[in-house]
Amino acid sequence: xxxxxxxxxxxxxxxxxxxxxxxxxxxxxxxxxxxxxxxxxxxxxxxxxxxxxxxxxxxxxxxxxxxxxxxxxxxxxxxxxxxxxxxxxxxxxxxxxxxxxxxxxxxxxxxxxxxxxxxxxxxxxxxxxxxxxxxxxxxxxxxxxxxxxxxxxxxxxxxxxxxxxxxxxxxxxxxxxxxxxxxxxxxxxxxxxxxxxxxxxxxxxxxxxxxxxxxxxxxxxxxxxxxxxxxxxxxxxxxxxxxxxxxxxxx
Numbered sequence: 001x002x003x004x005x006x007x008x009x010x011x012x013x014x015x016x017x018x019x020x021x022x023x024x025x026x027x028x029x030x031x032x033x034x035x036x037x038x039x040x041x042x043x044x045x046x047x048x049x050x051x052x053x054x055x056x057x058x059x060x061x062x063x064x065x066x067x068x069x070x071x072x073x074x075x076x077x078x079x080x081x082x083x084x085x086x087x088x089x090x091x092x093x094x095x096x097x098x099x100x101x102x103x104x105x106x107x108x109x110x111x112x113x114x115x116x117x118x119x120x121x122x123x124x125x126x127x128x129x130x131x132x133x134x135x136x137x138x139x140x141x142x143x144x145x146x147x148x149x150x151x152x153x154x155x156x157x158x159x160x161x162x163x164x165x166x167x168x169x170x171x172x173x174x175x176x177x178x179x180x181x182x183x184x185x186x187x188x189x190x191x192x193x194x195x196x197x198x199x200x201x202x203x204x205x206x207x208x209x210x211x212x213x214x215x216x217x218x219x220x221x222x223x224x225x226x227x228x229x230x231x232x233x234x235x236x237x238x239x240x241x242x243x244x245x246x247x248x249x250x251x
Contacts (some may be wrong), residue, residue, distance in 0.1 A: 002026070002058035005248030006044055006073065007082065007241070008033055008066030011102030011129055012214065013040050016244040017053055027051055028241055037066025045072060061247040065103070077250045079243055084108045084115035086246030087210050090238055095208040098195060098225065098233065099242070100215050102129040107198045109206065119198050128191075129214050131163050135187040138170050139180055147220045150188040153181030158190045166190065192224045199229065211235040212242040 003018040015029040029047055033040050041062075048054070055072045062073035063082040070076075087097040088110050097108035105128055109117040121128070136146045156178055158169050173183050209231050215221045216239035226233040238245070 002053050003248040003251060004048065004053060004058050004060040005082070005086075005244035005246065005250075006041070006060065006062045006067075006070055007064040007079070007243035007247055008037050008040055008062065008069065009102055009243070010065045012240075013044060013064075013066070014241045014244040015044055015047070016241055016248045017048070017051060017058075018245070018248040022249060025238070025245070028238070028244070030240070033066060037069035040066065041070045041072075044070075059251050061250045063243050063247040063250075075250065077247055080106065080108060080118050081115055082243045082246030082250060083212060084110045084118075084246065085113070085249050086242035086244065087212055087239075088113050089245055089249060090236060090242060091208065091210045091234065093208060094206060095210040096206050097210050097212055097242070099212045100129060100191065100195065100221075101213050104128060105195060105198065107195075107202065109202070111206070117202060119202055121194065121198060131166070132187065132191060132215075134163060134167055135170055138167055139174075139183060139187075141180075141184075143214075146184045146187065147218045149181045149184035151185075151220045153179060153183070153185035155189050156182045156186040158183075158186045188221065189224060192221075192228050195225060196228045207231060209233040210239065212239045214240055216240050 001020045005016040007014045013031050013033050017027040060073045061075045062070035063077050063079045067076050083099050094110050099106040105121045107119050158166050211233050216235040222233045
């Protein structure tokens with residue numbers, strides 16, 4: 001029996017195949033969600049069957065934005081629960097989870113291996129992956145390049161709390177001749193500041209911070225978050241799969 005976790009987010013879908021004893025991650029897969037979560041779920045099923053995993057020989061749990069679009073799932077669990085459980089498994093201890101997703105940012109407090117509290121950003125893409133994607137497009141670079149640029153730049157202020165107005169600010173900065181590196185630094189730190197604002201609304205004594213989501217591979221993002229929070233922010237190469245891992249564990 002396999003344990004399968006499927007996390008269909010607004011931007012990317014993540015899949016984990018885990019051993020029944022929960023000790024080994026056997027395989028994993030990442031793909032763009034695309035316009036249809038149902039089509040994504042169908043593609044995931046084809047991939048699973050290619051791995052020899054079927055609804056008959058596994059327990060499949062779905063989570064994330066498109067979790068209701070997985071008709072072959074045996075169980076559906078909320079993403080907050082799955083991200084907290086998955087981060088605890090990957091981090092190996094209680095922590096504060098920072099998940100910067102495509103459409104929202106979540107701060108999740110994990111105590112005794114369980115979610116004890118959480119907070120999410122308002123219904124706005126500012127401070128999310130979508131925000132960074134829009135700003136990268138405006139600067140004519142991809143997501144990886146914007147982090148490389150930001151690391152070389154000196155931050156300029158991007159004050160708007162709205163993605164549309166922030167994009168206008170960036171266009172104005174470009175027109176005024178501000179270096180692309182400085183604008184990139186301002187964009188990344190705008191996200192960091194919005195994450196920090198969420199933290200000011202909750203209190204915790206836990207000093208272990210764990211970054212999940214699509215930015216977990218960026219050492220610059222972890223560094224800037226750590227500088228703002230005055231704490232070390234950890235992650236690992238499987239952190240983007242935290243939601244899927246937590247789903248697989250939710251048997």
